[in-house]
Amino acid sequence: MQIKQYRSLFIQALSTIYDEGEAESFFYLILEEKKQLKRIDLALQPNLSFSDAELQLWNAILEQLKLEIPVQYLLGKTQFYGLEFEVNENVLIPRPETEELVDWIINSQQSAVSGQQLRILDIGTGSGCIAISLAKNIPNAQVFAIDVSEKALATAKRNAELNQVNITCIHKDILQTNDLEQQFDIIVSNPPYVRNLEKQEIKKNVLEYEPHLALFVEDDNALVFYRKIAELAQKNLTPNGQLFFEINQYLGKEMIAMLENMNFKDVELRKDIYGNDRMTKSSVQ
Template sequence: MIQTNTIQSTINYIKKELEKIYPVRETESMAYILLEYVLKYTRTQIQLNRSENISNDHFKQIDTYTQELKTSKPIQYILGETEFYDLTFKVNEYTLIPRPETEELVHAVINENKEEGLQILDIGTGSGCIPISLAKNLKGACVSSADISAEAIEKAKENAELNQVDVHFFHRDILNWKNFDWDNFDIIVSNPPYVTEAEKSKMEKNVLDHEPHTALFVSDHDPLIFYRTIAEMALLHLKKGGKLYFEINESLGNEMAALLEQKGFNSIRLRSDINGKNRMVSAIKPQ
C-alpha cells in the first residue's frame, strides 16, 4: 500500500525533522516556504487545504530540501530564490541573501524621492535587490550598479530581466574608484561590507558557512573603509543637493555620522530600523 501524505502531515514531518536544529517558529516558516515553492500554492491555500493529499513526487522533492536544511544551508540558497520588496530574486553562493533592514533602506529611498528621471547609483550589487527595486518603483529612474564580483553581476542581470527593469551593471572595485569614469548622480546608495572580523563569533553557522565573506566582512582595524571611500567618491559624483544613503553596522552609527560630517555632508540623519537599531544613515551634498 502506497503511503499518502497530506499537506498537514507534511508540515508536521518537516517540523519534526528540523526541530533539533532550528527554533520552532523557524521550522514552521520553512515548512510553509517549501510547500509554497513545491506545490505553487499561496500560504492561504495551504492553510485552507491541510487535509489535501500531495503526490509522492512532491513529497520526495520536499524531503530532499528538508534534508539539505539539516546541513544549515539557507533555504534561499536551496530553492535558489527569495522575496524582496514584493519582487522575486534569484540568489546563489555569490550573492548575499537580502535582509529586512535592506528593504527598509530601499523603502526610505523610494519614499523620499518622488521626482521622475533620477540618476541613481547603487554600490555593492549582490543579487541586485537594491537597484532593481529602485528601478521598479521610481518612475523614469536611470539606475546603475557596481560590484567587485563578476558572478554577482551575472545573477543581478538575470534578476533585472526576471523583474523586467533596465539597470546598468558595472564590474568595478569601489576601493579603486578613481580608476573608472563615473557619471554624476542624484542619489548614491550602498549596503557595503560592514561586519567586523571580531563579530564573526556571534554570527549564525548558516551565514558563516554559506554566504560570501567578501560581501560581509571588513577588517577590525578599518571597519569604515567602504563608507569613507564611497563618501569621498560621492563628493565628486553626487550632484549638488544629491543624497547619500547607507546601510550600516548598528554599533558604528555615531562614527558614521561623524565621518560624514567630517567629509562635509549636510543633513546627516541616523535612521532606526523596525527594531529600533541604528541601521541606516543618510546625508546630503552641500548646494
C-alpha cells in the first residue's frame, strides 16, 4: 500500500479520539522513527509504499493508539528542550510548560558570574528532563536529582548517559526528608499537583497510562509537596539561593501566599504559553 494512502486511513481511524492535526503529527512521528522518512520525503516521493510486514507493524501501533496509549510510550522516546529522552510507564511524559520552567532557570543564570560553580537540585526528577536540560545548558552546574521511584531514577540515569551529562541521582522520599544534608544554589521541582477533583479534566491517555504517583495529591492537602520542599529550601539553599516550582494552574494565589508567609523574597508568578499560572520563582532571605 502507498504510504500516502495509509496516512489517510491512519488519520481517519483516529478521528473520533484526536483532532486531525494531532493524528497527523502521530503519523509523521512514527514514520520518522520506523522508516526514517520525514514529511518532505513523502511529498517528494508520493509513490513510496509499505511492505506487508510494515503494514502489520503500523496496524499494531494504530490499535494501541486507539486505546489512547501515549505515542511517546509506544516509541519509547520524546523530545524536550531540544534533547531526546527515553520515556516509559514509570515516568511522566515531559510537557511544553516544563520547558518554559527550564528556560526561565537557564535565563536567570545568564547574569551570574562567569565560571561560578552552581549546585542545582531537581526534586521529583522522573525522566530527568529538568535536571539533564539544566546540566546540558549551564556548563558550570553540578546537578543532583531526587526521586522516590527507583525505576524513574534508572530512566533518568539512562537519559543522562544518552545526553552525555553527569547528574547525581538520589533515591529519597522527599516527604520523609528533614534535611538535604548539603547546600544548593538552585532548587527546582515539578512535584505531583493535580487534585483528585481535577481528574475529570485529565485526558484518558494521561489518566490511564501515566504514573499516578507523579501526578496526584489529595484535595485537602494540594500543596503538601510545595510546603515540604520550601521548608527544606529554607535550610538548604545558599544565601540568595533560588527556588523554582511548576505549579497547579488553579493554585497560583495560594502558592504566592504560602511562599510569602514562609518569608521567601522576590516571589514571582509566571503564566505559561497557554495563559495559565504555571510556575514560581522565589529566593531565601
